[in-house]
Amino acid sequence: MISLVVMTAGCSSFFSKDDGDIQGTAEKLYADAKEDMAAGGWLNAIKLLERVEGRAGGTLLAQQAQLDLAYANWKAGEKATALSVLDRFIKLNPSSPGLDYALYLRGLVNFNDNIGFLAALSNQKLSERDQQAARDAYQSFKQLVEQFPESRYTPDAKLRMDFTVNALADYEVHVARYYLRRGAYVAAANRAQQAITTYPQTPAIEEALYIMGRSYEKLGLAELRDDADRVLKLNFPKSRFLADGKVRGDDRAWWQLW
Template identity: 40%
Template sequence: MRITKFFAVAALCVLVTACSSNDEKELTDKPEQEIYEEALEALELDNFAIAIEKLQLLEARYPFGRYSEQAQLELTYAYFKNHEPEAARASADRFIRLHPNHDNIDYAYYLKGLTAFEQDRAFFMKYLPIDESKRDPGAALDGFESFRTLLRLYPNSEYAPDARKRMIHLKNRLATYEVHVAHYYIQRGAYLAAANRGRYVIENLQETPAVPAALAAMVEAYTLLNEPALANDAMAVLKANYPTYQYRPVKQPEKTLLDAATFDLFRGTPEVEPPQVNTLSDDEVQRERSWLNRLSFGLLGDDGEEEAETEK
C-alpha cells in the first residue's frame, strides 16, 4: 500500500514538471511580434500586471529584437499605470541611458516626471484633508527637474504644454513647503535658517502665491535677529508688491501653566512683533475675540454679541 502511494506521488510530480516545462517552452518559443501584440492588448484592457509580464518576457527573450526599444517605453508606462513608481523611474532612466538619441526619448522624460508628479499626489492624499505643504517634497522636486529637463532639451515636444502646467503646480507646492519650514524655524528660534528659507523662495521660486508669505517670514526673522535694516528692506518689498497682504506674526510666547489652566484666556502677546502690513487695529482685534468670548471659553461667540448689539 505504501509502495503504491509512493509511485502515485512520484507520477504526479513528473506530470506537473512536464506540464510546467511545456508551458515555459511554449512561452519562450512564441514569436516576438506575438508577445508584443499580447502586451499591447493587455495595456488596452488596463491589465497592467499582465502587460508587465509580457513586456518583461519580450525583453528577456528578444533583447535586440525589432520591438525591444519600444517595449522598454511601454514597460515604463505599464509600471506607471500599475502604481509602481520606483520601477517606472528606473525603467525611464535606463531607457534614457541606453537610447539617448531615440525619437521618443522626450516621452521617457515625460513619463519620469509624470511618475514623480503622481507619487507626490499619493492616492489617499487626494481624498484626505492633509496639508501637502507639510509633506516631504522629494517626489515633487524630482518631477519638477524631469519636466524642466524635458522643456530644456525638447521645447517643441508634444508633451511640453502639459509639462509646463504641471511645473506650475509643483513650483507652487515647493514654495509653500519652504514657507512652512521657515515658520517652523521661527517657532523653534532658528531665525537665520528661517530667513534663508524665505530668501530661497524669493530668489528661486518667484511668481508663486507663497512669495508674500516668504517676505513676511523674512521680516519677522530679521526682526527677531535684531537686524532692522534687513527687516525694513524686506518690509519695503512686501509693501510695494503686495500692499493688501495681511500678516500675522508666527512667533508666539511659550505657554505657561496659567495659560494651560485658563485655556490661553490670559495669554500675552508675542514678546517681539515684526513690522506688520495692513494689520488689524486694536478695536478690530478686540472685536475679533471679545471678552465675552474669552470669559465663556468660546461658548458665546462674537456673532451672538453682534446680533445683541444690533437688536439694541
C-alpha cells in the same frame, strides 16, 4: 525515488505550460500585451512586455515595449521599477524617437499631485510633504522642454513645471513657517530667504518676505526687518499680511482634524 520522479515530472509539466502561455512572435506578444493594458491587466502586460523586449532586442519594437513596460509598472503601483526601466531606456537610447516620451513619463511618475486619502482627511497640503519626487519631476520636465521644444508632450510638461515650482516654493515657506512658530528665528529667516532666492517669481514669496520681517524683528535686527517689510510693501501693496499681521496657517496645523 518514485516520489522524486513524480515531482520532477510535475515541475517539468508546469514550466512547459508556462512557456506555452507566452509563445509566439514578438509582434503577437506585443499585441496581446496592449490588449491587457487596455483592459487594465497590468501584471499580465508586464510579463508579456518583458518577453517582447527580450525577443525583439535592438529593434524599435523593443524600445516601444520598454516604454510600455515602464508605464505598466507605474500603473501597477511599481514606481521604483518604472523609474528604473525609464532610466535604463534614457541611458541606452539617447537618439530614440521615443526619448521625449521617456522623459515625459519619468516626470509623470515622479509628479506628486495626489497626496492621498489620509492626507486629505488631515488637511495636509502638498507643500507639507517631502518634495524630492517633485524636484525629480521638475528635472525630467525641464530636460524634455529644453531638448524637445516641439514635442507634443512639451506644453503639458511646462504646465506641470509651473505647478511643481509653486509646490517647491510653498514647501520652503512651510518649513520657514514651522521654524517661526517654534521660535527658531534664524532658521526661519534663512529658509524664507532660500525660498525668495530660489523661486523669486512664485506667489509664496509674499509670505516668505513676511516671515523674514518677523524673524528679524524677533532677533532685534531692525534694519533687516525694515528691508524685508519694505520689499513686501513694494511688491505686494495689498498683502493680507500687512492688514492682519497673521502668518497663514496659524489657526490649525495640518494634523488637526477638528
